[in-house]
Amino acid sequence: MGGAKVAVSFYDLYTNATLAAMTGSTPYGRIEHGALAVEGDRIAWVGPEADLPPEIDRAVQQRRDAGGAWITPGLIDCHTHLVHGGSRAREFERRLQGVTYEEIARKGGGIISTVAATREADEASLLRQSAPRLQSLLAEGITTVEIKSGYGLDMETELRMLRVARKLGEQFPVRVRTTFLGAHALPAEYKDRPDDYIDFVCREVMPRAAAEGLADFVDVFCERIAFSPAQTERVFQAAQQLGLPVKVHAEQLSDMNGAALASRYNALSADHLEHLSEDGVRAMAESGTTAVLLPGAFYFLKDDQKPPVDLLRKHGVPMAVSTDMNPGSSPAGSLLLMLNMACIFFSLTPEEALSGVTRNAARALGLSDRLGTLEAGKIADFVLWDIAEPAELAYRFGFNPCVGLIKNGELIHREVLKPKLHP
Ligand code: NIG
Ligand code: FE
DSSP: OOOOOOOOOOEEEEEEEEEEOSOSSSGGGEEEEEEEEEETTEEEEEEEGGGOOHHHHHTEEEEEEOTTOEEEEOEEEOOOOOOOSSOOHHHHHHHHTTOOHHHHHHTTOTHHHHHHHHHHSOHHHHHHHHHHHHHHHHTTTEEEEEEEOOSOOSHHHHHHHHHHHHHHHHHSSSEEEEEEEEETSOOGGGTTOHHHHHHHIIIIIHHHHHHTTOOSEEEEEESTTSBOHHHHHHHHHHHHHTTOOEEEEESSSSOOSHHHHHHHTTOSEEEEOTTOOHHHHHHHHHHTOEEEEOHHHHHHTTOOOOOOHHHHHHTTOOEEEOOOOBTTTBOOOOHHHHHHHHHHHHOOOHHHHHHHTTHHHHHHTTOTTTSSSOOTTSBOOEEEEOOSSTTHHHHOOSOOOEEEEEETTEEOOGGGGSOOOOO
16 A cells, blocks of 8 residues: 555634634734634634635534624633632622721731632532632633632642642633742731742742742732732742743832833733832833723722823833732723723723734633734634724623634634624
């Protein structure tokens, strides 16, 4: 016998769609009468249907009529704390009576109260509590989510949180990236000994999380109610030794130059940034660090200091947008709502907001080579939307026009073939 093996490709072809490829020179990377060919888990071809190469056309095994829907890249929520125990609804009531977030934190409430609830929850309970939070994101076309630890602050619970995050990625059709945030707050057992706690984080917990393959990134809350720049830097050094990229919660309540510090460690992202200075912006621009804007936390804490969006634009710092889903500062279950808030509160354009949950969110997770845009060679994660134009994703709030979800080339929602369209 011995005939040479011929590689045969088969494609799933999505047609009758308008594409927001989020790349190229047109707004949103818009492609009218678009088609998208998928081969395995990859995008094989994207463009106007009329230009579809005949060799792809001949090898289509499955044709899917998108019914005129818009297609965007799969959404990416690049900053969440969605694995945690309990709720902080009572704290919310106290804040409404005038007690501030910082006062609550200083009196041992805030993050520390979630630590107690998380330590109490075993793995099954944490999974059960976290799954619906994840599901509310998935319903809106999220195909990748970042999940942080940081409500354990001890060896066992930090690892448990990360394990639960990984498990969620196995149980749901979503790509999970995990972040070790052992330096989120000072646990009571280390009261007045923050440097000893940082030692413990750097020498014991982080190496173990890394050795067990549980952490993709390392994050620190650099803030006057959390850790100083010197302590933050020690965590970055330990991360660097383990080969883990860093991120930072910085300039949320005050300017501690945390973003500039993180930039010196080539941070993938600096997040929050309401109090960021122009020097901080410059440092981020030089290191290519993405600014992750969290309008849910800004809103929920009734902040009045906005992140310096004009300066970020001026210096060409890419901006991502995320829910920051967490029980204290942003109990938000909707990334689409964050698009609206990013426009209203931070004056992003709807296109910038959508870039913030696609292309720039991919950057914030170091995944730009694989995700964030509709381009041949990238992973076939994309969403079908029942909208007339892409600005609608940011314009409406409280609506969910997601009518189809494709993850790794696989169709997740069946109703995709018959989206209900606007007239
Ligand atoms: O991103 N800033 C620090 N951490 C979280 C809030 C955590 C909490 O209050 O539970 C945030 O806002
Ligand atoms: Fe956060």
